[in-house]
Amino acid sequence: MKPDFRKTMIWLHTYSGLVFGWVIFTIWVTGTLSYYNDEISQWMRPELGSQPPAQQVVNRSLQELSLRASDAKQWRISLPSDRSNRLRITWSDSLERRAKRHSVTLNSQTLAPIEPRETQGGNFFRAFHYTLELRNYGGRYFAGAAAMFMLVAIFSGIFTHRRFFRDFFTLRFKKTLKAVTDLHAIAGVITIPFCFILSFSALLIYISSYMPWSMEYHFDNGRRDIDKHISTRLSPVKPANELAIPITNFDHIEKTIQTVWPEKGAISRISYQYPYDANGRIVVTRQPLLSLSNKSEQLAINPHTGQIIEEIKPERVARMVRRVFYGLHEARFASPILRSLLFFMGLASTFLIASGLIIWLNKRLEKVKKRHLGHTIVERLNISTIMGLIIAIAGYFYANRLIPITTTDRSELEINVFLITWLCVAIYTLVRSVKRAWQELLLIAGAGYLLLPVLDFIINKQWLLQAWSNRNLIYISVESAMLITGMICLVFYGWLKRRNNHVK
C-alpha cells in the first residue's frame, strides 16, 4: 500500500516536536530573553546607575588609562550605548588574546570607579540557550540536535496544519482545545520565517563543531587554520620600540571617523595598541546598527596624526553568508521597535512549542479510556518545563537582589539558584495533582514576578527613583515587563481556577 504522505508528515511533526519539545522550549525561552540581554544586565547591575554619559567621556577615560596603565601594551574603552550603561576601561600587558586583562568599571557621568555586583546578568540566558549549562558535556550538540528537530517540525508542520492555510485568519474560541490548536497553527504560520532563520543559523553558527571532518582533513589545526585563511582582519601591529606620545584628545579623531561612519554614537569600542610606541595605532569598532552581518567593522587610526590608516577588507561570499545568518540570529542590529517585533515572534514561537506539547497530550487523553505511563511522563514534564522555567527565571532575578554583594562566586550562586528552583518545581509537580500543580505554580509565578519590582524598591528605592528622574526607560521597562508577566500568570491562574471549579 502506498504510504499517505500527509499522515507521515503528521507523525513526523508530532514526534519531532515531542522528543525534543522540552529542550526546544527551554532554548527558545532563554533565547528570546537574550534579545534583551543588555537591558536585563542593566537591571541586574543597578550600581551602574541611570545617569546619562558625560560629554567628554572618551577623553576622560583616556586620561584615566594614562594614569593607571602607562606601561600597558593595550588600552581599551568600552563605551556605553543606547542599550547598555556600562563604561569600562581595560588594559593588558600584551596583545595576545589570552593575555591577562585589568578592568575597571566607571561611572559614566563622574568617571569614578564603581564595583557593580558580580553577575552574569542577561548574558546567562544567552549562554544557557546554546550550552544548557552543559558546556563540557555536549550542551552545544544537544542544542544543535534540537535545532535540527525544530527544522523538521517546521517543515512537517506546514503539511500537518494545511487547513490553516485554507482557513487563513480563523480562530475558534468556543472550545479550549480548539482555540489552543488554532493559536498553535497561527503562531506556526507567522513564525515560519523566524523559526527557520533561527534554527538554520543555529546550525550554521556551530557548523565547525557539528561537521569538523573536512576542516580537519584539509588543515593542520582544523577550525583555527580555516579561520585564519578566510577571515579578514586588520594587519598585525609591530612595535618600533621608539617612544612617541599619542593623541589623547579624541575630538579631532572623532571628526575624522564621522566622515566614514556618519551616524550618531557610531563607536562602540576604542583600543589603543602600543599607546606610547611610534608604530602604535588606535582601533575603533563600530556599533553594529546598520548591517545584518555580525562582523565588527573596524578602522585603524594613526595615534599621532589622527588619520585613518586601514580598514578591514570584505570577506569571501561564503563567509559573508554565514556572518549574515549569525547576525540575523543575534539581531544586534535591531532598533528598539524591531527588537520588540523579534521579541514578539520569540514569544509566539515559545507559545507554539508549549501549545504543541499540551495539544499532543490532551488529544490523546480525549481518545484513550485508560492512560499509560507515557501520558503521565509527558504531563509532568510539561508542567515542570513550562512552569519550572518561568519560576526559575524569577528565582534568578530574586537571587540577583538577595544574595549579598560581597559573597564570593556570587554569579555562580545566582545560576545555582536558577537550577535549584527549577529542580524544586520539578519535584513539586511530582507530588501534586496535575490541576493543582498548574494552578498553584501559576499563582507562585504570578506573585513572584509582581513582587520583584516591590523588592527592588524596598532594597534601594534610589535605583528606581533615579531611573525615573533620568528617564531610564530600560530600567523601568524591565520592571514593567516583570509586572506584566506576573499579571498574565495571575490571569491564567484565575481562568484555570474557574474552569476547574466548573468541571467539579
Add this chain to the structure above:
Amino acid sequence: MLSSLLLQLVGLWLLSMAMNKHYRHTFANALTPMLERAFSIIGWGLLSVSFILVLLLSPLPLMIVYWVSCLALNITLVAFFNSYQENRRKRCSNRSLIKSSVIPPLK
C-alpha cells in the same frame, strides 16, 4: 515606514475578506466572485506596494527584516480582529433570536 506597514495591514485584511467565511462574518452576506477577485487583487496589490515602499528605504536588508517581522504581527492582528467580528455577529444573532422567541405578554 509606518505607511508601508499600515498598507500591509489593510492588504492582509482585504485578503482575508476575499475568503467567503470571513466576508460572511463581517458583512453578513455571501461573497460574490467579482468581489472576491477585487479583494484579492487590491489585497495583493497593497502588499506589493507596501513591500516596494520598504525597498525604497535604507538600509535595505534591515528594512526587509522589518517588513517580514511586521507581517507576523499584522497577520495576528487580522486573525484576532476577524475572530472578534465573528463572535460579535454570533452574539448579535443570538440576541435577536432570543428577542424573537420571547413569549408575548399576557392580555
